[in-house]
Amino acid sequence: MNNAQNDIADSRARSQTDTALMLSRLKYPEHSGQADSIKVPILPYKRRLYELFTLIEREMDSIHLENCELRLRLEEVCPNERIVNDKDTSIQRELSEHVSNTSFQKNENDYFNQAIETSISGKRSGRQQKWKSAFKNPSGKLALKVGSSVPESKNRYVQNFKGHTDGIWDVCTAKVGNFNVLASASADQTAKIWLVENGSQPIVNYSAHNGSVNSVAIRCDQSTYSGCQPTFLTCSGDRSSHIWRVNFDQISERLHENDFQNAELPPLQQIHQPLLKLTGHSDVVTDGDWLFGGDEIITVSWDRTANLFDAETGKIVKTLSGHDQELTKCSVHPSQKLLATASRDFTFRLWDFREPIHSVAVFQGHNDSVTSVVFSHLHHIVSGSDDKTVKVWDLRNMRSPISAIRLNIAVNKISICNSKNLLAIPLDNRNIYIYDMNGSRMTRIPRSAGKCHHRLVSACTWLSDNLLNNLITCGFDKQIIGWRVHLPASNFPKS
Numbered sequence: 001m002n003n004a005q006n007d008i009a010d011s012r013a014r015s016q017t018d019t020a021l022m023l024s025r026l027k028y029p030e031h032s033g034q035a036d037s038i039k040v041p042i043l044p045y046k047r048r049l050y051e052l053f054t055l056i057e058r059e060m061d062s063i064h065l066e067n068c069e070l071r072l073r074l075e076e077v078c079p080n081e082r083i084v085n086d087k088d089t090s091i092q093r094e095l096s097e098h099v100s101n102t103s104f105q106k107n108e109n110d111y112f113n114q115a116i117e118t119s120i121s122g123k124r125s126g127r128q129q130k131w132k133s134a135f136k137n138p139s140g141k142l143a144l145k146v147g148s149s150v151p152e153s154k155n156r157y158v159q160n161f162k163g164h165t166d167g168i169w170d171v172c173t174a175k176v177g178n179f180n181v182l183a184s185a186s187a188d189q190t191a192k193i194w195l196v197e198n199g200s201q202p203i204v205n206y207s208a209h210n211g212s213v214n215s216v217a218i219r220c221d222q223s224t225y226s227g228c229q230p231t232f233l234t235c236s237g238d239r240s241s242h243i244w245r246v247n248f249d250q251i252s253e254r255l256h257e258n259d260f261q262n263a264e265l266p267p268l269q270q271i272h273q274p275l276l277k278l279t280g281h282s283d284v285v286t287d288g289d290w291l292f293g294g295d296e297i298i299t300v301s302w303d304r305t306a307n308l309f310d311a312e313t314g315k316i317v318k319t320l321s322g323h324d325q326e327l328t329k330c331s332v333h334p335s336q337k338l339l340a341t342a343s344r345d346f347t348f349r350l351w352d353f354r355e356p357i358h359s360v361a362v363f364q365g366h367n368d369s370v371t372s373v374v375f376s377h378l379h380h381i382v383s384g385s386d387d388k389t390v391k392v393w394d395l396r397n398m399r400s401p402i403s404a405i406r407l408n409i410a411v412n413k414i415s416i417c418n419s420k421n422l423l424a425i426p427l428d429n430r431n432i433y434i435y436d437m438n439g440s441r442m443t444r445i446p447r448s449a450g451k452c453h454h455r456l457v458s459a460c461t462w463l464s465d466n467l468l469n470n471l472i473t474c475g476f477d478k479q480i481i482g483w484r485v486h487l488p489a490s491n492f493p494k495s
Contacts (some may be wrong), residue, residue, distance in 0.1 A: 005261055018066060065372075073173050090439065152484040155443060156453040158469050160479055161199040164188050166212075167476035170413065170459045174218040176230050176248055179186035183232060185213040191234045193246055195265070196469055199482065202271045203245050211237030215287040235285040241299045242274035243311075276314045280307050287330045291353070292337050300327035306341050306351075320351060322360065325369075329413065332374045338395075340381060342370035348383055350398070360408065360460035365391050365401060371411055377418040380437065390425055392437050403439035415471075420487045422465070424471055426457035432473055440490055447471070453477055 031355070034053055035419060042050070136312055153320065166188035173182050173196065180196035191213050193204035217233040235241045251266050278288075283302035297309045306320040306327060318414040325344035332339055337353040348370045352359045368387035375381050379395045380402075390411055391401035412426045422442060423435045430453045454476040461469050469482030 018341060036392075073151045084495065087091055089419050096382055098196065105479075153446070155446055156484050157446070157448065158482040158484050159199050160481055161194050161202075161472075162479075163202045164190070164478050164480070165192075165453075166478060168458065168474035168478065168480060169213065170215045171461050171472050172216055172218055172481060173461050173463050173472060173476045174220045174230060174472060175465075176220055179248070179252070180463055181218065181230060182472060182480070183216045183218055184474060185214040185216040185234060186478075189236075190214060191216050193232075194480075195251075196463060196466060196472070196482065198265060198285070198419045199480075203251060203265060204233070204271060206234065206242075207242060208242055208244070208272055209234065209236040209238055209240070211239075211284075212421075213237075214285065218290045219290050225371075226481040233288050233290070235299055237284045239281050239283060239285060240261060241278040241285055241288050241297070241309075243276040243278070243314075244271055244274045246271070248353070258351045278307075278309050278314050278321075280309075280316050281305070284324075286328055288333045289330060291339065292335060297332055298332065298339055300330045300341055302326040302406065306339075318358075320360075322349065323347070328369065328371050329373055331381070333378055336425070338375070340375065342373040342383065343399075344369040345371065346385075346387075348373045350381070350395075361398065363393070363398060365393075368410075372414045374414055374416055376416050376421070377438075380412055381417060382423060382437070384414050384425065386410040390414065390435070392439070399424050403437060405435055405439050407433070410459060414464050415460045417462040417464050417487065418431075422487065424460045424462060424473075426460050426473060426475075428456040430455065430457060430475070432460060432471075444485070445471070445483055453479060453481065468484075 002100040004046050007243050015396060016149070016199050030451060035451060039042055056271070070365040074302065088297045161182065164184065164186040166186055168184055168186045171182060173180060175181070182194040182196050182199070183191060184194070185191050185440050189207065189209050189212060191206040191209075193206075194202050203479050213234050213236050215235045219231045219233070229245055229383065231243060232495050233243055236243050248267065251269075278297065278299060281299065281301040281303050282387060285301045288297060288299035290311065291308075295311055298306055299309065300306045304321065304326060307316050308318040308320065309315065310317050320341070322340065323343040325343055327343050329342040330340060339351040339353065340348055341351065342348040345369060347362055347364050348366075350361045350363065352361075363383075365383065366385035366387050366389065368385050370383055370385050372384035373381065381393045381395060382390060384390045388407045388411065390405040391408070392403045393401050405423075407425070407427060408427045409431075412428065414426075415424045416422070416437075421437045425433045425435060427433070429449065432453075434442040453473065453475040456471055457475040460473040463472060464487070469484060470487065471483040471485045472480060473483065474480045
């Protein structure tokens with residue numbers, strides 16, 4: 001071992017700096033002027049350093065040889081593509097020169113070449129296995145989908161709904177008679193109602209909450225409270241949820257049914273008291289909605305529970321527990337008594353109330369907080385997460401997602417366009433992407449100067465039958481923006 005170290009050190013003597021040579025001249029004045037012909041002694045503390053340099057050189061030689069061999073093999077695999085252009089002969093010559101000109105001793109040379117061959121063959125087989133796996137692309141795995149079906153230029157900004165004084169958490173829409181109604185929930189402790197066709201100012205301001213309004217939902221069919229009038233549910237940081245309604249008879253009298261855009265809006269209607277107040281949570285209430293049928297209301301909270309309320313009396317029917325962290329969102333199926341809850345514990349749960357004995361299933365498909373969960377009109381559910389992924393699941397077989405979308409930032413509240421099977425995905429980086437449910441990117445909402453969101457986009461909702469706007473987005477820049485998005489046909493099966 002000492003002899004090998006001496007050989008390595010001797011081979012490194014020529015690499016010493018001028019300072020080292022000057023020191024040697026001072027120590028051996030009789031050899032002054034003969035620095036090129038003498039063997040300079042190695043300082044003990046530098047011996048280990050030279051050994052490391054030699055090992056680095058060997059590793060670089062190994063990498064270089066591997067790269068040269070890989071180029072030649074790629075030439076053999078792809079004869080019609082000139083990967084290395086006209087350097088074939090130079091590469092072969094380089095390979096032979098590296099083998100013949102190595103200055104190590106024979107036993108070291110043999111050992112080193114054997115190590116190189118082992119390393120190259122091992123890495124080559126690993127690469128081949130990766131290539132095979134990549135081209136298989138099995139169903140349910142994350143796949144790279146390149147390109148957009150619709151140019152971004154076909155999507156355009158339409159209008160801005162102004163009125164909130166703080167960040168906006170949620171928006172939802174519904175058809176009320178001849179009107180497309182937009183509801184918004186904001187951190188300014190209010191919820192507001194707008195007419196999509198004439199969004200210059202809100203028509204209703206709800207201010208009964210004492211904390212941030214985190215979500216809003218609309219129910220428009222026959223109900224206990226309002227007949228054919230819309231009923232609203234808002235959930236708040238004040239640990240309560242409110243049910244309230246708006247008298248649209250007075251509003252419709254002031255508007256020309258055939259010319260909403262040019263009609264004069266009625267005075268702003270102020271509502272300061274709820275029709276019914278739902279209490280029972282011990283922390284912030286983040287989301288809520290009516291279950292299918294309208295007899296029960298679900299709310300979810302940071303207290304790690306979901307409460308099921310009687311929609312008429314406001315009493316708690318059942319408390320759903322099991323999540324290990326705060327609940328973030330919930331979703332109800334449009335035609336069945338199914339409920340999904342999302343949590344910061346990296347899971348979402350599917351609650352089945354179709355039978356007298358309720359059941360629950362836990363799904364662990366994400367690696368971070370689940371921030372969005374939404375049912376489609378068919379038999380699919382979509383989940384989004386802070387782990388930067390969106391996953392589409394089939395309710396008939398929930399073992400693994402049928403498609404997955406990987407993004408570069410956290411996902412917020414997703415909306416599904418059921419008529420086209422498209423997803424609008426709002427992100428923390430101000431972008432809104434449109435994907436189909438197969439996981440293919442369709443388009444992106446443009447970000448023009450002054451006509452886009454300037455902070456994170458928290459939620460979005462589709463209005464697929466509206467001629468003016470068909471996508472509404474909201475964000476923490478206090479803006480609600482209406483967009484006209486070109487909706488391409490999706491290849492996702494409709495059954």
